[in-house]
Amino acid sequence: MPIRRPADHGVFVYGSLISPQDITGVLGKEAGVDHGLATLSGWRRTWNVCTDNTTSRKVRYYTPGSEERPPVQVLFLNLERAAAATVTGYVIVVDAHRLAALDAREGNYDRVVVTDQITMRATARPNVVWTYVGKADRAATARAAILRGSARIRKEYLDTVVEAFAGNDDLTAELEQITRPPPAPVESLDRVAEG
Known part of the structure; x- marks a missing residue:
């Protein structure tokens, strides 16, 4: 559903934040409204940002049903610059309070402005569009883990x-x-996760 009104801030989401549960729970929006x-x-x-399970204290990963904390680096989706490429996602209207909450939640990422690189498929658009791009050190750790075989994608x-992207052929x-x-x-x- 298109954004119904112009807004000051929007966030371009391209991974798990597309899921209706995250749109509602994390972004405080009704799914299908204001995005x-x-x-x-x-x-x-790309799959090139990670949480290093050998050093992370805030978020930890365990083998299911055990207290074993495997020495792996858990990969997540990320964006990286590529001149001729495009990424399909959603722009979701947010207020300053939600931006601050997202900054706290997205510990592996930095928030960057991408307003001039966004093409909306709706008429109204936020004045400023942000997205989250992996921190350089987290991306370097992920790339090294992929090469040495210690990286994992959490099922x-x-x-x-996959569920969030279902029904959209471009995303899938x-x-x-x-x-x-x-x-x-x-x-x-x-x-x-702590706290």
Whole structure:
């Protein structure tokens, strides 16, 4: 559904934040309200940002049904610059309070302005559009983990993304392009977050 009114801030989401549960729970929006399909030019979607399970204290991952904390780096979707590429996602209207909450939640990412690189598929658009791009050190750790074989994609995260993208051929095709084959093994991991 298109954005119904002009707004000051929008966030371009391209991964798990597309899921209706995250739109409602994290972004405080009713699914289908105040967001619209959009394309981000000059970027591509990748699996190259991670939480290092050997050092992270805020979020930890465990082998299901155990207290074993495997020495892995858990990969998530990210954006990286690529001149001729595009990424399909959604621009969701947010207020300053939600931006601050997203900044706190997205610990592996920095918020960057992408207003001039967004093409909305609706008439109204926010004055400023942000997105989250992996911190340089988290992306470097992810790339090194992929090369040495210690990177993992959490099955539960991938399932959320696949479900969120279902019904949109552009999103599904883009995800399949970077996940067949995946850059790392996909396995179930229990997630425990502090505070």
